[in-house]
Structures are given as structure tokens and as C-alpha cells.
Amino acid sequence: MWAIINLPNKFKNTGELWLKRCKIQERTPSLKDTIEELRSYIQRTEENIKNSKALATQLKENIPSNQRCSNNFHNPQAKNSEEDCWKLHPEKRPKNSKKTVKALLAVNTSANLSSFILDSGATTLMVNHLKYFQDITMKTETIKLADGSVIEALGTRTIRLESKNIILTFKNFLYIPKLATNLISMAAFIKTNHSIHRLNKDQFIVLDHHKQEIVGGTLSSGNFVLDYNHPKAFASTSVPKNIVSLHQAAGHPSIEYFRKMFPNKQIPQFNCLTCNTCKKKKNPFLGKFPQAVQKLEFLHMDLCGPISPPLESGARFIFKIMDGFSHFSWIFFLMNKSETPNILKTTS
16 A cells, blocks of 8 residues: 555556545555556557547647748648737747646557547546537637647537436546547546456446446557447437336336336436436535524424323423523423414414
């Protein structure tokens, strides 16, 4: 444990993910397993450098030389406007910051534009096409690439992808049209108690905290490429009526158990009005009574009983009212609890 905590900075992220995975699997990390994990990380990094192209490098190669700007000169054929040209206005170039979102992994030549890759270096989730969004909130955010250059994200929103078992919902996905492939932060799975298991040389699966498989994928040149169905099937956010009826007939189970009851059905995330109503609770009482500053500002009431044996008058309940400021008290003896409303009316 001491060796993992004191790893060099370049292995900090790998060490944290390794500790998290051991905690999920309920085992103590041994020195041998830790060394193997670091060796595997170094091997993946070397494969990525050898078989991949950095995002910024690919973007640069896609810009024809006759469309590039030079220092203090804006090329009229460039895609950006003269007003936004960094060569003319260097002050507009985004500055590198510790808070800048990072996309560490280089893009593998075998991955296409629609691939989704689990990236251990990405700090957030990123896609390159609007087709993955049901709707989008437009905002600008700076993304730092592996070579230190930056690009801009144009929006953020929730997307849904269908795996062979369930529908995956990801929040706060960034829309980056210039991204060469789609990236999913591996830490997003690890931090939510998911674990990644390798099945064989070329395949892996992601398990939830119940050890249920939620998505699988292939290992290609050191990259974890997810298997999923095209998201166009989820352009509509409505839930089929037969799913709602089935949920009601099953006794309103939670989404988790509902999917286990019917594993062959694709059950999306939906809200049940009856379930939401039944889960509502009253606000709790304050931890202490407020302090009164004048008479009759607060009244403390207490109804006790039934008393056994009853009083000589036959009263079986005691109703006490105390003023929160003067502590003056009224005590009433009642035959039945139903007499309480009449007492309140007469004393008011």
C-alpha cells in the first residue's frame, strides 16, 4: 500500500485506479500484482505511442498548407475568421491551465470516427458528432490534447448508448466536432464502483457493483474499444406503453430489479409517477426548538396516554400546553384523544 501511494507523479492516476479496483474486488494489492499492473500500463503507453497518432497531429495534417495562417498574417482561405485568428490576435489563444480538461490518449489508426474508446488519460467524456445527443446545451470549454495544444468543446449534454444488456446513460458529455474519435473516461467507470475484466487476448467486459456485465469491447492496439448499437434508435425519449404497463403489473420494482426480471427486454430509464409519489417524505423536524422572544409566539404541546389505571374522574389522557417564552403551562385531563380539537378551540 505504501509503495502505491508514493508512486512517481506520472503513475499517480494508474495507482489510484489500481487501488480502486482492488477495493471493488475486495482484495489486498500485493507488491507482485502492483508491479504487473505498472508493467502493463507502460506496455500500453508504448503501444499507443507506436501505433497511434495524436489528436492534434491529425488535426494539423487535415489543414491544407494553403489555408494556414502565419505570424501577423491571416489567410483569407482559412476556415476561421480574421477576428478569431490567433496569428493576428495571440491574446485570444486559450492559455494552458491546471483546470483544463485533458484528452491524453492518441487516436489509433484502426479506430474510426464513430468508435468509443475507454481512455485512462481523459478526465471527462467527449464525442465528435451531434447525432449522439438528444439535445444539447451550447457552451465553450477548452480541451488540452496530448501534445499540449488545445481545441474547444462547443456544448455539453447527456447521451444514451445501447449495449447488448442495458442502455447506458452518460451525463455531461462534451461535444467536440474536431475530435478524431469518441473518448470515455475510464475513471468515470472506476469511480462509480465498476470494474474492467479481460476475457481473453482481445476482449474485455465492464461489470457493475453487482458483478453484472453492462458492456463489452475489444482490445485493439492497446485501446479499449466499446461495443454498442448506433444511438439513432434512441432519438425519441418516450417510453413504450407496454414497458410502463409491465412495470405496473410487476408491482412497481426499481429499474435495477425490473431489468433483472426481464433480461431479454431493452428497458430504458423512465420515471413512474406512482413510484415517485410513494417515495415522498415529509421534511424532518428541526434539531432544536426555536427560541421565543415574546409570549405565545411558540406553544409546545404533548398528549400522553392512555393511563392505566385511569384517574378517579375516569380520565385516561393528559394534554399539556406550554408557552415557549414564559413556560406557563395548561394541563387538561381527557377521557378520549378525540377531545383534543375541542380543547384547542376553547383555549384559543
